[in-house]
Amino acid sequence: MLVDAERLHIAVQKSGRLSDLSRKLLADAGLRIANGKNALTARIENFPADLMFVRDDDIPTFVADGVCEWGIVGENVLKEFALDEGEERCEVVAPLGFGHCTLKLAIPEAGEWRGADGLHGQRVATSYPAVVADWLARQGVAAEVVKMNGAVELAPRLGIAPVICDLVSTGATLEANGLKAVETVLESEAVLIRTRKPLAPVKAEQGERLCKRIDGVLGTRDAKYIMLNAPSEALPAITRLLPGAEAPTVLPLHGRPGHFAVHAVCRESVFWETLQELKGVGASAILVLPIEKMLP
Numbered sequence: 001m002l003v004d005a006e007r008l009h010i011a012v013q014k015s016g017r018l019s020d021l022s023r024k025l026l027a028d029a030g031l032r033i034a035n036g037k038n039a040l041t042a043r044i045e046n047f048p049a050d051l052m053f054v055r056d057d058d059i060p061t062f063v064a065d066g067v068c069e070w071g072i073v074g075e076n077v078l079k080e081f082a083l084d085e086g087e088e089r090c091e092v093v094a095p096l097g098f099g100h101c102t103l104k105l106a107i108p109e110a111g112e113w114r115g116a117d118g119l120h121g122q123r124v125a126t127s128y129p130a131v132v133a134d135w136l137a138r139q140g141v142a143a144e145v146v147k148m149n150g151a152v153e154l155a156p157r158l159g160i161a162p163v164i165c166d167l168v169s170t171g172a173t174l175e176a177n178g179l180k181a182v183e184t185v186l187e188s189e190a191v192l193i194r195t196r197k198p199l200a201p202v203k204a205e206q207g208e209r210l211c212k213r214i215d216g217v218l219g220t221r222d223a224k225y226i227m228l229n230a231p232s233e234a235l236p237a238i239t240r241l242l243p244g245a246e247a248p249t250v251l252p253l254h255g256r257p258g259h260f261a262v263h264a265v266c267r268e269s270v271f272w273e274t275l276q277e278l279k280g281v282g283a284s285a286i287l288v289l290p291i292e293k294m295l296p
Helices: 017-028 056-064 075-085 129-139 152-158 172-176 201-219 232-241 272-280
Strands: 008-013 041-043 049-054 070-074 090-095 101-108 123-126 144-147 163-168 179-188 190-195 224-231 249-252 259-266 284-290
Touching: 008 017, 008 056, 008 201, 017 049, 017 070, 017 190, 017 201, 049 056, 056 070, 056 075, 056 090, 056 190, 070 075, 075 090, 075 129, 075 179, 075 190, 090 201, 101 152, 123 129, 123 152, 129 144, 129 179, 152 163, 152 172, 163 172, 163 179, 172 179, 190 201, 224 232, 232 259, 232 272, 272 284
Parallel strands: 008 049, 008 070, 123 144, 123 163
Antiparallel strands: 041 049, 070 190, 090 190, 101 163, 101 179, 224 259, 224 284, 249 259
């Protein structure tokens, strides 16, 4: 696999839900990915960067070693890597708002949960031994962590360990194996990371451009553009009600002295209740529009 030293390299999960969502984020940032996701790499046609498709638990290694300057990975994977390494060799740039999951302790449905203290002397099976060991240490619990690379839910049935710690989204897998979640160890979502290795000025500038594009996508996720008309006496109340808005643009309405058009970018969700409140203080002709792109 030849690496073009003149281009940025972004490590993403090779397959799965996080892979699809990562590609969508980059596409929303205006990056045109040239080829399909079955290859190990994909060229971005309109930006000096290539994607590298790897296993999720290899992404922190690629980024930490500088093979890829940027990456998208789950916090759960990144924390396991950092604890294994004993240092944070990757910098977290931004949470991405997708890929949410929870690392939870689970026991058989018929079992009784007596809190973390009940784990003293027990065995806990997991695919995240460093994260679990760190959590146990912070709880002051002496328990044995058993590493499993898959099928963690089978550990109680096979007599490997009475307690497991695994990723949970809906809980359906636990239920299918006669288990119940009892304690949260880690809340996780996808994050954008970059290497801590020094970069050439050109690559550093390319990275900043990439970061601004992604910031623009994240900034518009809940943002809306609001336009409305209002009399001058209503402007202070309207400004207070606009959710997450910076100073709005206020323009005089032609032919209507004392009346103004108000335009604002709202960075928080705009609910029907907010629109009713705006109308109640004097706003009219209220229009709410989605924002496709926005550069900070």
